[in-house]
Amino acid sequence: MIDRLTAALSRSRADYTEIRVERTWSTAVTFRGRRLESATASEDQGGFVRALHAGGGWGVASFTSLDRLDAMVARAGELSRAVPVDPPIRLGDVPSHHADALLDLDGDVRGVPIAEKKRLLEAYNGAMLGVSDRIVDTLAVYRDEVSEYWYVNSQGTILHELRPDITLSGTAVARRDGTIEKGLESIGMRRGWHSVQDKAAGFRAVAERAVALLDAPTVKGGTYPVILDPELAGVFIHEAFGHLSEADFVYENPQAREMMTLGRRFGKPVLNVGDNGAAPGLRGTLPFDDEGTPTQDTALIEDGILVGRLHSRETAAAMGERPTGNARAISFRHAPIVRMTNTYIADAPAGRTFDDLIRDVKLGVYACGAFGGQTMLENFSFTAAYGRMIRDGQVAELVKDVVLAGNLFQTLDRIDHIAGDFRWNQMGGGCGKAGQFPLPVTEGAPHVRIEEALVGGDVAP
Amino acid sequence: MIAQLIEAARRRADGGADALWRRFERTTVAFEWGRLKSAGTTEEAGANLRVRSRGRVGVAGTTATDAAPDELVARALASAELGEELDLAFPTQAPLPPLTTFFDRAANAPLDDLIGIGRSLLARLERDGCRVNVAIEREATATRVANTAGAGGEYRGTGCGVSADVWRIAGDDVLVVSDALEGADLPSDEALAALVVSINARLDHALRVVASPDGALPVVFTPAGLSALMLPVTQGLSGKAVLQGISPLGAKVGEQVFDARVSLTDDPLRVGRTASRPLDDECVPSRTTCLVERGVVRRFIYDLETAARAKTKSTGHGARGIFGKPVPAYTNIVLNGAAARPAPLQLGGGLLGEIPEGLLVDELIGVGQGNVTGGAFSHPVALAYRIERGEITGRVKDAAVAGNAYELWKRVAGFGNDARWTGSRCAPSVLFEGVSVARR
Numbered sequence: 001m002i003d004r005l006t007a008a009l010s011r012s013r014a015d016y017t018e019i020r021v022e023r024t025w026s027t028a029v030t031f032r033g034r035r036l037e038s039a040t041a042s043e044d045q046g047g048f049v050r051a052l053h054a055g056g057g058w059g060v061a062s063f064t065s066l067d068r069l070d071a072m073v074a075r076a077g078e079l080s081r082a083v084p085v086d087p088p089i090r091l092g093d094v095p096s097h098h099a100d101a102l103l104d105l106d107g108d109v110r111g112v113p114i115a116e117k118k119r120l121l122e123a124y125n126g127a128m129l130g131v132s133d134r135i136v137d138t139l140a141v142y143r144d145e146v147s148e149y150w151y152v153n154s155q156g157t158i159l160h161e162l163r164p165d166i167t168l169s170g171t172a173v174a175r176r177d178g179t180i181e182k183g184l185e186s187i188g189m190r191r192g193w194h195s196v197q198d199k200a201a202g203f204r205a206v207a208e209r210a211v212a213l214l215d216a217p218t219v220k221g222g223t224y225p226v227i228l229d230p231e232l233a234g235v236f237i238h239e240a241f242g243h244l245s246e247a248d249f250v251y252e253n254p255q256a257r258e259m260m261t262l263g264r265r266f267g268k269p270v271l272n273v274g275d276n277g278a279a280p281g282l283r284g285t286l287p288f289d290d291e292g293t294p295t296q297d298t299a300l301i302e303d304g305i306l307v308g309r310l311h312s313r314e315t316a317a318a319m320g321e322r323p324t325g326n327a328r329a330i331s332f333r334h335a336p337i338v339r340m341t342n343t344y345i346a347d348a349p350a351g352r353t354f355d356d357l358i359r360d361v362k363l364g365v366y367a368c369g370a371f372g373g374q375t376m377l378e379n380f381s382f383t384a385a386y387g388r389m390i391r392d393g394q395v396a397e398l399v400k401d402v403v404l405a406g407n408l409f410q411t412l413d414r415i416d417h418i419a420g421d422f423r424w425n426q427m428g429g430g431c432g433k434a435g436q437f438p439l440p441v442t443e444g445a446p447h448v449r450i451e452e453a454l455v456g457g458d459v460a461p
Numbered sequence: 462m463i464a465q466l467i468e469a470a471r472r473r474a475d476g477g478a479d480a481l482w483r484r485f486e487r488t489t490v491a492f493e494w495g496r497l498k499s500a501g502t503t504e505e506a507g508a509n510l511r512v513r514s515r516g517r518v519g520v521a522g523t524t525a526t527d528a529a530p531d532e533l534v535a536r537a538l539a540s541a542e543l544g545e546e547l548d549l550a551f552p553t554q555a556p557l558p559p560l561t562t563f564f565d566r567a568a569n570a571p572l573d574d575l576i577g578i579g580r581s582l583l584a585r586l587e588r589d590g591c592r593v594n595v596a597i598e599r600e601a602t603a604t605r606v607a608n609t610a611g612a613g614g615e616y617r618g619t620g621c622g623v624s625a626d627v628w629r630i631a632g633d634d635v636l637v638v639s640d641a642l643e644g645a646d647l648p649s650d651e652a653l654a655a656l657v658v659s660i661n662a663r664l665d666h667a668l669r670v671v672a673s674p675d676g677a678l679p680v681v682f683t684p685a686g687l688s689a690l691m692l693p694v695t696q697g698l699s700g701k702a703v704l705q706g707i708s709p710l711g712a713k714v715g716e717q718v719f720d721a722r723v724s725l726t727d728d729p730l731r732v733g734r735t736a737s738r739p740l741d742d743e744c745v746p747s748r749t750t751c752l753v754e755r756g757v758v759r760r761f762i763y764d765l766e767t768a769a770r771a772k773t774k775s776t777g778h779g780a781r782g783i784f785g786k787p788v789p790a791y792t793n794i795v796l797n798g799a800a801a802r803p804a805p806l807q808l809g810g811g812l813l814g815e816i817p818e819g820l821l822v823d824e825l826i827g828v829g830q831g832n833v834t835g836g837a838f839s840h841p842v843a844l845a846y847r848i849e850r851g852e853i854t855g856r857v858k859d860a861a862v863a864g865n866a867y868e869l870w871k872r873v874a875g876f877g878n879d880a881r882w883t884g885s886r887c888a889p890s891v892l893f894e895g896v897s898v899a900r901r
Contacts, residue, residue, distance in 0.1 A: 072502075372830035376637075
């Protein structure tokens with residue numbers, strides 16, 4: 001394959017050309033309630049070419065028939081010439097790499113019969129259904145894939161990778177009369193079959209919580225000190241801050257650039273945020289991004305001050321900064337764009353505990369897990385999976401419908417304490433941007449305290 | 462390829478088979494932050510096969526179109542071995558409605574014409590302190606479907622999408638106003654002009670930020686803002702939700718559930734829409750489905766599988782991709798038989814005049830999160846305006862709206878005269894009384 005790709009490269013008349021080819025084997029099994037909804041195995045393959053002529057824009061071609069490789073290389077070159085761009089696009093320097101990076105498949109899922117995958121999921125689904133007859137419906141999904149990946153560019157980089165991904169998710173729906181509550185379990189890793197064994201307890205726990213939520217009161221809307229658990233804190237930092245640190249948002253937008261000026265204070269000195277595409281075994285982890293740039297740990301906020309951002313080669317060159325290995329594409333169907341990998345809030349150096357965070361809270365909310373979240377730049381809204389009240393420094397009763405809404409800048413600035421119990425949330429799903437969804441990413445954080453945040457289950461007056 | 466696939470499946474699957482083959486070519490042009498940035502092309506083809514073997518159903522898909530049909534059949538059979546029993550009957554051939562889905566002008570437009578559309582939009586949208594993104598996408602598709610019962614069909618289609626968003630960042634205030642056009646043909650000059658007016662009008666009104674009103678108020682939802690109120694209804698009218706027992710409309714066929722002025726249809730036969738097609742992806746001929754008629758629930762949508770499980774007939778809503786199995790999906794959702802107007806209209810569709818104090822909602826944050834099917838919603842606004850004495854007085858930032866979609870649809874206070882397509886939904890602005898508005 002590499003020979004075929006380098007031969008095609010050599011025929012390109014563009015000043016810069018890159019070719020990516022992927023062949024992906026995947027299986028998916030879905031249960032709804034006790035019923036198997038589907039069990040399928042798929043094979044997807046295709047290629048992507050991107051070309052750049054001096055003075056031209058990006059010429060891009062994607063295709064499923066590899067017989068079209070040479071024609072598509074030529075077409076990408078023509079398209080680049082057809083879109084004159086001034087000032088010209090420049091690419092940040094990255095040394096060329098030759099790598100055969102076969103990630104640890106940890107039990108290659110391609111060797112496991114789909115019937116066995118069905119049995120595994122059936123067991124986890126059964127763990128949810130078995131909790132109580134209040135569990136009226138479940139949705140359980142198993143998905144795995146192994147992607148063989150080739151990348152070459154005209155600056156001499158040649159990569160060959162084998163990329164695994166495995167995810168499991170379970171939704172348990174509990175119902176009593178008109179009241180419906182749900183619990184959500186999600187597991188995701190850039191690993192294989194061995195890593196998803198013995199996970200029934202997590203599925204059982206979310207079903208138990210869904211049942212418990214039937215009796216839980218709705219949180220009383222208002223402003224509280226809020227402690228985010230590591231899962232919700234991770235989702236928060238990804239959604240509310242991470243996207244702003246993607247340089248394609250700022251590099252050609254002077255007002256955005258001003259808003260995101262390095263050196264601006266974003267939070268109290270306790271806040272440290274970064275993005276680490278090289279952390280081992282996580283879904284956002286890869287040795288190289290989809291432009292052949294090695295991944296790295298990039299500091300974004302240090303001691304509350306904005307110190308960095310995430311780059312592709314193009315945005316790095318435009319801003320006079322260094323590529324960070326964050327140009328990613330969800331598949332051969334798409335061009336690489338600036339994306340997060342594994343985004344995190346770091347442990348506070350002081351090594352505080354969760355108890356230290358709640359000790360002086362008279363009345364507050366402990367918001368746990370995430371059902372969803374959306375950010376419209378400076379405004380965000382997150383739905384926690386569940387919450388607990390904090391009363392007089394102690395964790396108290398379960399509450400539901402905990403929705404956090406607010407302004408990003410104010411909220412980041414109100415993070416006043418961070419614990420020392422960091423963990424990565426190894427979940428499925430993924431991140432969406434510019435029509436590319438789901439991109440495997442991971443988030444991580446310790447417990448985080450916001451001194452004051454608006455909590456509302458119901459905004460009705 | 463599809464004939465060999467069906468033949469190969471017929472030999473090995475005792476309960477029959479159906480298949481879809483689809484090929485598309487797409488050309489895209491993107492202007493990023495005010496300048497032309499890239500041009501792209503995509504060629505893709507793939508096949509999806511479903512078999513029924515010993516009463517069980519299995520599915521397989523591939524984009525490796527050079528692969529032997531037998532290999533795909535084997536994978537579908539392996540999938541069927543795990544499947545549950547399903548009494549799935551593949552339809553026989555029936556006459557297909559005549560429908561134009563292919564427009565030469567869209568299929569053959571040269572790249573320079575697409576770039577020209579983008580340049581003309583940019584020129585009309587650029588303003589001081591703002592940055593504009595424009596994307597233009599044109600595609601041509603070919604679809605073939607067939608089954609072992611002798612039904613089948615093929616058609617070619619075209620589609621063209623134009624989207625623009627204008628960004629204005631002032632300090633920490635980020636304002637994004639966007640709009641998009643989508644149709645089977647290239648957009649007319651009139652439609653492009655309407656897009657410019659739509660964005661500029663909403664931007665002009667948004668420059669002034671005012672405090673949000675508070676309380677149970679009249680709220681106008683624009684055709685785009687209506688998503689939060691439409692989503693529970695369309696989810697509830699899906700035969701799949703009914704079958705799962707999670708649709709509040711499940712037992713309400715024939716009952717008056719909505720305001721008597723609310724009618725909802727799904728229309729796969731609208732000429733000029735990208736979702737239109739002569740038959741669905743399971744060989745069932747297209748026809749218009751009346752979902753809600755003058756407030757009364759009439760019908761749910763079904764594909765073959767949900768219809769078989771519900772012991773009813775497919776309504777021709779089977780949709781399938783290359784991977785995975787068919788699912789019921791809407792085509793063109795039309796509220797009150799609305800015909801879209803190409804001419805630019807006033808924001809609010811003429812509904813603002815009678816409102817002493819209220820809100821105009823154009824975009825909400827988090828639509829689709831939470832327990833959608835139940836109808837309850839609570840969302841911060843992304844783009845909304847304050848209405849005072851019948852006039853828009855400015856943009857409201859820190860507000861949230863809440864209510865129950867089913868309750869609100871029971872008493873609609875007015876429909877606007879500004880029906881338009883938002884994606885594959887055609888609706889006017891709608892005024893509801895007594896929507897909860899909270900100031901943050």
